Structures are given as C-alpha cells and as structure tokens.
Amino acid sequence: MGPAGQRGRSRPGTHRLRFGAVALIALIAALFVAACGSSNSGSSSSTPSPSSATSTPAASSQPGKGKPSVTLGTKDFTEEFILGQLYKQALQHAGYTVNYKENIGATEVIDKALTSGKINAYPEYTGESAVTVAGVNKTVKSPQEEYNIAKAFYAKRGETMSQMTPFFDVDAIAVKKAFAQKNGLKTLSDLKKLKSFTLGARPEFANREQGAAGMKKDYGLNNFTFKSLALGIQYQALDSGKVDSADVFTTDPQLASGKYTVLKDPKNIFGFQNIALVINTKKLQALGGDQFMAIINKINSLLTTPAVISMNKAVAIDKQSAAAVAKSFLQANHLI
Amino acid sequence: MIGSATTFAAGGPVIPNFGKGDPCVVRNGQFCAHWFFQNFSSRFLPRVVEHIELTAIAVSVGTVIAVTAAIVAYRHRWLETPFSLFSAFLYTIPSLAFFEIMVQITGINRFTAEIALVSYTLLILFRNTLTGLQGVPRPSIEAANAMGLTDRQRLFRVELPLALPAIMAGIRIATVTIISLTTVAAFIGVGGLGEPIFNAIQTGFKTQFLAAGILAILLALIADLLLVIAQRALSPWTRARRT
Amino acid sequence: MSAFLIATSDSFAHAFTFFGNNTHLMWEKTLAHLKIAFASCGVAFILAVPLGVWLGHLHKGSFFAINVSNIGRALPSLAVISIGIAIFGIGFTNVLVALVILAGPVMLTNAYVAVDQVDRNAVQAAYAMGMKPWQVLLRVEVPLALPLIFAGIRTATVYVVATATLATFAGGGGLGDIIVNEASYGVAGVVAASLTITALAFATDAVLALIQRFVTPVPMRARLGGRRTQQVRAATETI
Numbered sequence: 086m087g088p089a090g091q092r093g094r095s096r097p098g099t100h101r102l103r104f105g106a107v108a109l110i111a112l113i114a115a116l117f118v119a120a121c122g123s124s125n126s127g128s129s130s131s132t133p134s135p136s137s138a139t140s141t142p143a144a145s146s147q148p149g150k151g152k153p154s155v156t157l158g159t160k161d162f163t164e165e166f167i168l169g170q171l172y173k174q175a176l177q178h179a180g181y182t183v184n185y186k187e188n189i190g191a192t193e194v195i196d197k198a199l200t201s202g203k204i205n206a207y208p209e210y211t212g213e214s215a216v217t218v219a220g221v222n223k224t225v226k227s228p229q230e231e232y233n234i235a236k237a238f239y240a241k242r243g244e245t246m247s248q249m250t251p252f253f254d255v256d257a258i259a260v261k262k263a264f265a266q267k268n269g270l271k272t273l274s275d276l277k278k279l280k281s282f283t284l285g286a287r288p289e290f291a292n293r294e295q296g297a298a299g300m301k302k303d304y305g306l307n308n309f310t311f312k313s314l315a316l317g318i319q320y321q322a323l324d325s326g327k328v329d330s331a332d333v334f335t336t337d338p339q340l341a342s343g344k345y346t347v348l349k350d351p352k353n354i355f356g357f358q359n360i361a362l363v364i365n366t367k368k369l370q371a372l373g374g375d376q377f378m379a380i381i382n383k384i385n386s387l388l389t390t391p392a393v394i395s396m397n398k399a400v401a402i403d404k405q406s407a408a409a410v411a412k413s414f415l416q417a418n419h420l421i
Numbered sequence: 422m423i424g425s426a427t428t429f430a431a432g433g434p435v436i437p438n439f440g441k442g443d444p445c446v447v448r449n450g451q452f453c454a455h456w457f458f459q460n461f462s463s464r465f466l467p468r469v470v471e472h473i474e475l476t477a478i479a480v481s482v483g484t485v486i487a488v489t490a491a492i493v494a495y496r497h498r499w500l501e502t503p504f505s506l507f508s509a510f511l512y513t514i515p516s517l518a519f520f521e522i523m524v525q526i527t528g529i530n531r532f533t534a535e536i537a538l539v540s541y542t543l544l545i546l547f548r549n550t551l552t553g554l555q556g557v558p559r560p561s562i563e564a565a566n567a568m569g570l571t572d573r574q575r576l577f578r579v580e581l582p583l584a585l586p587a588i589m590a591g592i593r594i595a596t597v598t599i600i601s602l603t604t605v606a607a608f609i610g611v612g613g614l615g616e617p618i619f620n621a622i623q624t625g626f627k628t629q630f631l632a633a634g635i636l637a638i639l640l641a642l643i644a645d646l647l648l649v650i651a652q653r654a655l656s657p658w659t660r661a662r663r664t
Numbered sequence: 665m666s667a668f669l670i671a672t673s674d675s676f677a678h679a680f681t682f683f684g685n686n687t688h689l690m691w692e693k694t695l696a697h698l699k700i701a702f703a704s705c706g707v708a709f710i711l712a713v714p715l716g717v718w719l720g721h722l723h724k725g726s727f728f729a730i731n732v733s734n735i736g737r738a739l740p741s742l743a744v745i746s747i748g749i750a751i752f753g754i755g756f757t758n759v760l761v762a763l764v765i766l767a768g769p770v771m772l773t774n775a776y777v778a779v780d781q782v783d784r785n786a787v788q789a790a791y792a793m794g795m796k797p798w799q800v801l802l803r804v805e806v807p808l809a810l811p812l813i814f815a816g817i818r819t820a821t822v823y824v825v826a827t828a829t830l831a832t833f834a835g836g837g838g839l840g841d842i843i844v845n846e847a848s849y850g851v852a853g854v855v856a857a858s859l860t861i862t863a864l865a866f867a868t869d870a871v872l873a874l875i876q877r878f879v880t881p882v883p884m885r886a887r888l889g890g891r892r893t894q895q896v897r898a899a900t901e902t903i
Contacts, residue, residue, distance in 0.1 A: 186529050191847035203528045289847040317623035387434035395436050401624050403442030417437035515829045517843045518858035601740035618746045627750040634746035641738045
C-alpha cells in the first residue's frame with residue numbers, strides 16, 4: 086500500500102494515460118471478439134456445414150452422425166480442389182465431420198502426410214500411386230491394370246482405395262499450335278527432330294518416370310532443357326514464349342481453346358490416371374466402412390471426362406470457386 | 422460450350438450449367454472489378470478475418486512471452502544474452518522453411534503456424550522492452566524507492582509505464598512483420614490473405630493477385646496507423662509540448 | 665519433445681549430406697539468389713540514396729523522407745510480389761521491382777536523416793570558407809553522413825537477401841525454389857537451403873559491417889554511439 090497521500094488523488098495526466106490504456110485494451114478486445122465470434126470459414130473448417138436448403142436428409146441417411154471426424158486433404162491444383170470439395174460437401178451432407186486441408190502439395194508430400202497421420206484420406210491418381218508412390222514402374226495396358234497395382238500396394242500399407250472414376254487425367258506435353266505445325270510435331274517422338282527445346286513443368290516432373298525422366302529414357306529425348314515452373318503458370322509460360330513446350334494435364338480446360346497441340350504418347354509413359362480416394366483402413370472402419378465408401382463411390386461413378394472438364398473450366402477459366410462449382414454439381418445430381 | 426443441362430445415358434451425370442464466364446475474367450483482364458465485388462464477401466473477407474486472427478494471436482502471445490522474459494532479464498542480467506541469441510536465431514530462419522519444418526513436427530494446423538509466427542515476434546519485443554526498462558531514468562527509480570514502493574509496485578507503476586513507448590514501438594514493428602509473414606503462412610494451408618495469392622498461382626488470375634495483394638497491404642498500413650495512434654495516446658509525455 | 669529433438673538432429677544431419685550430393689544444384693541456386701538480391705539492392709541504391717542525400721542537403725521533404733521507410737517496412741513482401749505478378753507477369757523483372765520497393769525506403773530514409781543531421785557547424789564553416797553548395801555536399805556532408813547512409817544500405821541488403829526466398833513464387837529462381845519443393849528435395853533439402861540463406865544473410869551483414877567500419881572516420885566511431893544508444897534510438901522511434 087502506498088503512502089496515504091497518494092491514494093485517491095488523481096495525478097495530472099493520468100486520465101490521458103488511462104484513456105489510452107482503455108483504447109488499447111478495447112482494440113485488443115475487439116480483435117479477440119472478432120476472432121472468437123467469427124464463424125469458421127476457409128480451408129481448415131472443422132465444423133460440419135448445415136444441411137443445404139434444397140433437401141432435408143432423413144435420419145437414416147445420416148450415416149456420419151456419431152462417427153469420428155475425418156481429415157481430408159488435397160493436392161495443389163484445381164482439379165484436386167474440385168474433387169476435394171465434392172467429397173467434403175457430400176460427406177458433410179451425410180452427417181460426417183470433415184476436417185478439410187486443401188492445397189497440401191504434390192504426391193510425394195501428401196503421401197507423407199497420409200502415412201504420418203496428418204491426414205486420413207485424399208484423392209489420388211492410380212498411375213501416381215503405382216509409379217510414384219509404390220515405385221512399380223511397369224508400362225500397363227489398361228486403367229484396370231494400373232488400379233490393381235495401386236490397390237494391392239495400398240492394402241499392404243494399411244490403406245484402402247475407393248472405386249475409380251471413369252475419367253482419367255494424364256500428364257501430356259503441349260506446344261503452341263503454330264510451333265507444332267512449323268516443326269511437324271504430332272507425337273512425343275517427333276520432338277527428337279528439334280535441335281533443342283525447352284520443357285517447362287512443375288519441379289517434381291523432372292525426376293519422374295511418368296515425367297521428364299521417362300521422356301529421356303523411353304523416347305530417347307536428350308535435347309531439351311528443363312525449366313521449373315510453379316504449377317499453374319505453364320500456359321502463361323507457353324503463351325509468352327518462355328518455354329517451347331510445357332507439361333499439362335489432359336483435362337485442363339485451356340486445351341479446349343485450340344491454341345495448343347497436345348503431343349501423343351504412343352508408348353504410354355504417362356500411364357493411366359483415374360481418380361480414387363485413398364483412405365487409411367483403420368480410419369475407414371471407424372467411419373462405418375461400406376457406408377462411407379458408398380458415398381465416395383457414388384460420386385466417382387458420376388465423374389466422366391465431360392463432367393470434369395466442365396467443372397475445371399468453371400473454376401480455372403471462369404474463376405468460380407471450387408466450393409460453389411462442386412455444390413452445383415452435387416445438387417444437380419441429387420447428392421446434396 | 423456448356424449450354425443447358427446435359428443428361429447422359431443411364432447412370433451418367435447431370436452436368437449443370439455453370440453459366441457463362443464474365444468476359445473480363447475469361448480474358449484475364451488487369452482487374453475485373455465486378456468479379457471482385459461479387460466474390461469479396463465469400464472469398465476475400467473470410468481471409469481478412471483469418472489474417473487478423475492469426476496476427477492478433479501471434480502478437481499477443483509473443484508480447485506476453487517477450488515482456489515477461491524482458492522483466493526477468495531486467496532483474497537477472499544473465500538472461501539477456503541467451504534469450505537475445507535464441508530469439509535472434511529464430512528470427513533468421515527463413516519463414517517458408519520454418520513453416521514447412523514445423524508441419525513435420527506439429528502437423529497441418531494453426532498451432533503450427535502460430536509457433537513460427539510467435540517466434541518471429543520475440544526478438545524485437547524482447548529487445549525493445551528490455552531497452553525501454555533499462556532506459557528508465559535513475560531519478561524516477563530513486564523517487565519511487567523514496568516513496569516506499571516495493572520492487573513490484575515500482576515495476577508496475579513506474580518502470581513499465583515509462584518503458585511503454587519502447588514496448589509499443591516494438592508491438593508496432595512486430596505486428597507489421599507478422600502481417601507480412603502470415604501471408605506466407607498460407608503456404609501450409611492455414612488461410613489468411615496469402616491463400617488467394619497461392620491459389621492465383623494455379624490459374625494466373627490477375628485480379629486475384631491484385632486484390633489479395635492490395636488487401637494485405639491495406640491491412641498492414643491500417644494496423645501500423647492504429648498502433649501509431651495508440652502509441653502516442655499511451656505516451657503523451659514523449660511528444661514535444663509548448664507549455 | 666523427444667520427437668522434436670530427433671526430427672531436428674535428423675534433418676540437420678541429412679541436410680549436410682544433401683549439400684554433398686547436390687553441390688551443383690546448391691551452387692546454381694545460391695548464385696541465382698545472390699544475383700537477384702544484389703541486383704535489387706543496386707537498383708534501390710541508385711534510386712534511393714541520391715534522392716535521400718539531396719533532400720537531406722536541402723533540408724526539405726522530411727515528412728516524406730522519414731515516413732517512406734515506415735511504409736516500406738510495413739509492406740508485406742509477398743503482397744508486393746503478388747501485385748507484381750499481376751502487372752509484370754512472372755520472371756526476373758517482377759521480383760526485381762518488388763525487392764526494390766522493399767529495399768529503397770530504408771536506404772532513402774537513412775540517407776536523408778544522415779545528411780540532414782550533419783553537424784550544422786561544420787556545414788556553416790564550409791560555406792563560410794566560400795564553398796559552393798555542391799562542394800559542401802560532396803566534401804563535407806556526404807563524408808560525415810557516410811556511416812549512417814551505409815547503415816541503411818546494410819539493413820536493406822540483409823533484408824533483401826532474406827526476402828529473395830520468395831522470388832520463387834514469381835518464377836525468379838533462387839534458393840526459394842528448393843524450399844517450396846519438398847516433394848523433390850525432401851526435408852533435407854529444405855533445411856539445407858534454409859541454412860544457406862541464413863548463412864548468406866549473416867555473411868552479407870558481416871561484410872557490409874566491415875565496409876561500414878572502414879568507411880566511418882575514426883573519430884566518429886565512438887561518437888555515433890555504442891549498442892545501447894542505437895538500441896534506444898531504434899526502440900523509441902515514433903514517427
């Protein structure tokens with residue numbers, strides 16, 4: 086306790102100090118209210134979304150109620166964002182609690198996230214599973230063969246694959262149409278005709294068998310310089326002439342514009358890439374096994390190439406949000 | 422061109438009509454204002470809120486840790502160097518790497534991001550608080566002792582208030598730094614204004630780059646301004662007066 | 665806690681093997697990193713320092729000169745790069761412009777304050793001796809202001825070396841390429857690249873500190889104040 090003379094006597098200037106302190110505290114308090122009061126939003130939402138206004142699910146069609154939450158991740162490009170949103174929204178509609186982690190990274194990174202338990206499931210391409218993850222570098226003759234290799238591998242590791250989609254989306258090399266006409270390029274082997282050329286692709290493409298390494302090995306292409314491009318700017322780089330050729334995905338909506346020629350891959354080094362959800366088996370059982378998978382398989386059965394390309398276009402070209410596009414698709418097909 | 426809904430043969434999907442794209446957006450014009458205003462509340466505003474949350478938590482926690490450490494170091498000199506070195510070490514780790522490495526240890530969540538962000542605040546806040554405390558004029562301390570204040574009373578009634586300008590300056594610099602680093606934190610998927618930026622890299626969408634960039638800059642400048650005002654309000658005696 | 669320690673020591677060990685196995689890659693990326701950093705600092709120097717010196721000489725524009733560094737410091741670097749991508753597209757130019765915007769203000773403010781606060785007596789004596797303004801500037805003001813000008817260059821350069829990591833997002837190359845590409849290079853690569861950037865920042869600071877000391881006239885070295893004075897100044901700057 087201070088000397089009696091100090092108590093109760095307001096020192097000059099104290100009121101301004103107090104006002105400033107109150108202002109600062111109010112500012113901080115406002116921030117915290119905003120933090121706690123704002124609803125969860127964005128890519129790491131962990132609350133189940135309320136049922137959509139168009140349909141009210143009956144109690145029996147809510148298999149997710151009472152089950153543990155599932156952490157669903159996606160890779161780092163548009164098509165995966167759409168797939169992720171499709172699964173997420175359908176699962177949430179069925180009562181599941183989905184922890185959504187979008188944009189984790191390329192195959193190597195997201196697979197590590199799966200095995201280390203940071204995520205429970207993510208949509209994967211069968212070829213990526215077989216070649217990049219499992220390391221089985223066979224050239225296969227059909228999508229089913231690729232799927233079987235992947236499924237067997239994951240089963241050994243403790244993961245389960247859903248059924249695969251009808252559509253597949255493989256890597257391909259594209260050049261500008263004028264460039265193809267000028268140099269007579271129709272297939273990958275035709276690239277041997279060029280003295281040298283630049284190939285732009287996302288960094289991990291360089292060392293992959295289903296990538297630049299495979300191009301060197303199986304097509305004998307040693308005349309190119311690899312240019313690392315952040316995933317997504319390959320079309321800009323092609324357009325501006327920064328690279329002669331670029332690695333693209335066959336379901337990219339930009340390919341529908343007619344500006345580019347996609348070179349054929351007769352040796353099938355880029356394999357088959359249908360989508361299937363890979364999920365930790367123990368987690369799957371906790372989530373209700375077949376009931377859970379039924380939802381995923383239903384969605385997958387609807388993903389034909391035209392469907393996927395139109396959704397890709399809406400998101401990549403028309404810049405609609407993946408969430409909105411997925412919602413429209415699910416509603417049109419009565420899944421939510 | 423996707424026209425009205427197309428139905429396929431038995432079992433095929435219904436592909437809804439997603440609508441025609443805004444021509445400005447389709448040709449990737451410099452800035453499509455219409456798209457921006459249409460999508461602001463669904464795609465940008467939540468990111469702004471996330472950004473503020475992440476920053477506020479990091480600076481608050483950092484302030485608590487650093488000010489406490491500085492108070493301890495003020496009494497016990499030996500703590501100053503180790504803590505300084507430690508916080509300086511944390512500060513020099515490139516932010517991208519810090520986030521990526523923390524993911525390996527604590528997973529993909531806000532906690533991971535906050536550990537890194539808090540680490541970046543420690544150096545400036547510790548240094549500034551300690552300097553502020555050490556800069557308290559001797560006469561003030563002696564006067565406080567003469568009035569019979571205990572050490573703790575002196576700390577809270579004399580030393581900390583006099584150190585306030587330095588502490589506030591530190592909070593200001595820390596806040597602005599963390600706002601900048603939080604944009605990078607979006608790389609590990611925790612949201613914030615960096616997320617539209619990284620998302621735009623997928624599509625090259627200029628409007629998204631500009632919108633997210635400008636919003637982040639505005640946020641930083643407004644925060645800086647508010648903190649300058651708070652700093653001045655809390656330490657009026659540092660301003661020159663004509664009396 | 666033990667998982668953390670194991671992970672850390674593991675990564676560090678692997679990082680060093682990464683250096684050994686990928687020497688060419690590390691060398692190439694480091695050179696690219698330094699190239700973009702020093703090019704930006706060079707441009708920033710040419711634009712900011714003469715302007716700051718000139719304004720300081722005229723004792724004009726103090727509000728602008730002093731506040732520009734506050735704004736520069738506040739700008740989120742990734743946001744500046746993001747706007748740059750929208751305007752300039754990907755590539756070296758975009759990153760160069762962004763880093764110049766981030767480095768320039770600090771250099772400008774320091775140059776201004778340095779020349780503005782040169783001892784008035786010395787300046788007046790110089791005028792009294794009949795020197796013309798430009799002579800006063802070059803022979804008296806700049807030499808006396810050099811240490812503080814240099815401090816600004818030093819701060820800005822170290823900051824740019826660290827921030828050039830983000831150049832990777834705009835296709836600018838550098839060690840950031842490795843850090844964002846954990847898929848190809850693994851955690852070992854990420855740690856190796858981070859250590860390199862940290863080492864580069866420290867090395868740059870050390871080299872510039874040496875040059876700064878070299879450039880400071882001996883009598884001024886003590887007067888400019890030791891660590892404590894500079895800390896107090898830095899700690900309490902309001903505007």
